[in-house]
Amino acid sequence: MTRKTGALAALKKLETERAKLDTKQQELETRAATELGRMLLGSGVEAFSPKSLKQIGAALGKMGEEQVLIKLEIGSSTAPRNSISQS
Template sequence: MTRKTGAIAALKKLEADREKLNEKQRELEAKAATELGRVLLGTGVESYSTKHLKRIGMALGKLGEERALEQLGISNASATK
């Protein structure tokens, strides 16, 4: 019987831990969104529609950083300025 009770207690603890991790993930996602917003403000993309900005971001993400810079004609040296 102890094993059964132990397994039940372990499952309950796992569920509680999972909820804590989910909450932490939501907090970090909100902070990351704020950081990204700060980076993008003043670049001109804030005037893009949400739908198109998301599509552009997804396309750039699929390309990867180096390829995206190359496709946009931006050299690494000028990208860090």
């Protein structure tokens, strides 16, 4: 009996943790969307339709940062923007 009770308790704990993680993920997705929105405001893309903007974002995401910069003739960086500086 102890094993069944232990397994049931563990399952209940797992379900509770999963629900907390789902809530945390939703919060982080909302914060990430806000950060992205702030970066894009004033860039001109706010004039794009939501459908087109989503399609453009998906296409850019598939290409990768360097390839996009080259295609758009923006230039390319020698190091990724989010790289950790070496001390």
